[in-house]
Amino acid sequence: MATKEQIKRIYGLGAGLGIVGKDKDDMLHELIFSITGKDSVKQLDDSEFKAVQAELINRMKLADPNHLLHNTKSRNKKKEAEEIGCNGMATPEQQRLCWRYCYRLKELDTNPESADVGDRLIGVIGKVLGVTASKKQPFRWIDQEQCSKLIEQLKRYVNSAERRDIYDCIGSQAYEKLVQRYGGLSIYIAKADSVIRSARDEKIRRDFNGYNFKFLVNKYNLSERTIRSITAEIRQEKQNAPIEGQITFDEI
Known part of the structure; x- marks a missing residue:
């Protein structure tokens, strides 16, 4: 989640470019969605915030008549x-x-x-x-x-x-x-790295058994923090699932 300072920074840069509207259906949110696939500034993580900030700063430089x-x-x-x-x-x-x-x-x-x-x-x-x-x-x-x-x-x-x-x-x-x-519809085409990252995350979730963080860290060359973030939504479900070969109370 983006911090209050990061949110203020994004809106400030967007206002400087004149792309902030009264709701989320403005050019600022279109830009954010095109970069991150997210429709809210609050949802941005730190790396996504930096990517959006860099693009806004670059556009301000290009848009400045005095540049x-x-x-x-x-x-x-x-x-x-x-x-x-x-x-x-x-x-x-x-x-x-x-x-x-x-x-x-x-x-x-x-x-x-x-x-x-x-x-x-x-x-x-x-x-x-x-x-x-x-x-x-x-x-x-x-x-x-x-x-x-x-x-x-x-x-x-x-x-x-x-x-x-x-x-x-x-x-x-x-x-x-x-x-x-x-024809006539607005469609979002994700960047290549976004598609690759999404496919990788899905593989990690399939390989995850609820406990094998170290194995996944080595296999995908990621930090344990990243692995935990990717598997957060399914972790409880995986940990509560019976281990292969384990007999449940219903089977006794």
């Missing part, structure tokens, strides 16, 4: 406040979300000579909003309503690119079957 990756100079807080989020103009959260979608599009682009993230963003701004934007201050003349429209279009671009990426990964026939069976 070195955007090739801009640092500006003081007063000047930044004058440039963004004032008088109905695009908020910092909206800007970060736009940058995040643009970086996702860059990740999905198979053309190594495609435009960089900054050029891609100002290109979309021009196409969707008809606004000529500069690379250093792309959101300077964009208000909140326009930025919401931009976000929705970027989201559609990302969804389309992700579908195309899946098509390229699994081929046309498999993609058609996937669409026929799961």
Whole structure:
């Protein structure tokens, strides 16, 4: 279970990215689920907390318009406040979300000579909003309503690119079957290490007899603490089960 400090840390980072909603059906919990397969911050163990924290920090770096990756100079807080989020103009959260979608599009682009993230963003701004934007201050003349429209279009671009990426990964026939069976549904695809870990844990539970912790530690090269955690739910049941060859009271 995550500590109070860890929970506050996750929500604080999520708020900084503008992905925290009023309930669990927000982008923060979608991110947590995609990394850990869990839908609650409270359920995270220490390693899962570190993985989610690392991803959030990385996204904050990429989403920060002042980050070195955007090739801009640092500006003081007063000047930044004058440039963004004032008088109905695009908020910092909206800007970060736009940058995040643009970086996702860059990740999905198979053309190594495609435009960089900054050029891609100002290109979309021009196409969707008809606004000529500069690379250093792309959101300077964009208000909140326009930025919401931009976000929705970027989201559609990302969804389309992700579908195309899946098509390229699994081929046309498999993609058609996937669409026929799961079209219109949201499905979670676990990371490879998550699938491997789940299969390993199931083997450990099958091998567990209620007492053979040392044997399992050596067989799977894990700590006894980890073995005990994996077998916690079935330990009492296994320990109460009759040993092979043992006669129960009902059989006397």
